[in-house]
Amino acid sequence: MDDSKGSPHRGDHAHGEASDEAQPAGYYHSQKNRVFVRAIEGEYNLTTELERLRSMPRVRKASEIKFVDGPQAYSRHYVEPKDGISQLFHIHLEEYGPGGKSQKHGHVNEAAFYILDGEGYEVHDGIRYDWKAGDVAIVHNNCVHQHFNASDTKPARALVLKTKPMFVFMNMLFQKTVVPRQTTPAPGGEGFAVREEEEDFNHPPEGY
Template identity: 80%
Template sequence: MAETNIDTNAMYEEDQRAEESHHSAAGNVKNRVFVRGIEGAYNLNTELERLRSVPRVRKGKEVKFSKGPQTFSRHYVQPKNGITQTFHIHLEEYAPGGHSQKHGHVNEAAFYILDGIGYEVHDGIRYDWEAGDIAIVHNNCVHQHFNRSLDKPARALVIKTKPMFMFMNMLFQKTVEPRPDEPSPTGAGFVARMEETDFNHPEGGY
């Protein structure tokens, strides 16, 4: 099969533009791609060729963070990228003392805590976490994420099947409280870390 040239820089720039208002009040009315349309002949040869031509590895350092100033998001994989149909995978960075929007949705989500300390509030109940933990957001749970440290950031890799839930017409999601537009009292001037660090292994391995 002939190689297909993919302009990955243009793809990443398009992702960034689309995510800039993702979590703002205005962003909630902006069109978003939850599930890609697939068109073509019944045997889907064209779609298979397209899938085989797209990059299998996305360089995290080429995907920029959006939003802030308390919670920053780096959306690695979602349907509009054309790489996957069912996954949405993103990195969340919480500024010192920062917190996310308060919201709820039908789909589950798993937060693998890369570094820092923090806690969840799920339906009014608090659950603490630290690096190495996995926080699970259950279906139909109103939740919010908090950085417990007042002087250090925290990071979580989020994996969710929201696109599949949308495809199955499980459409409910609601923002109860939007992401804050002002820095936290101890997080003024914080900028999300762009570097890719091996958080879980010391230099040279174990």
């Protein structure tokens, strides 16, 4: 456990140190009109809905989806309910700048982080779990957690898969931000620019 990094505790989650309203304006998690589950409407046979689903693109172009948030933790949301593609899962790419960390938060749904590059660690309910490129980090149900880049000179990147839409559909609604995403770079991360485009998606570019 690393208390110096702001380890979360179940008590923080229960009492809500910081509310969603405390998050920076414009950040993804502060959206007031976020779509968690889409409405499914139409005739009983849902023929129109089936036709709509089958007309959706089968490939999501990264060049058309930009990263949001930063300057410590950036997100590129490939698939989420508002896109009209899937109600089952939410897929996004996370990039943590040098010394960067995510918001501290908790939710009912599970999540899997496939680490593409870099080294870092999780803090889950006060316990630290280290990871590096090639590992998979699992966030369990009802866990207060935070993601950290262990390097103050290199970025880290993870592909995240989670079934939040399905959990919300089943009325498992609880989630809470305990500490919001940072609005200033971490020491060592000044001047870092998120990798919107790159040729090698499994390794950091030269210089990192």
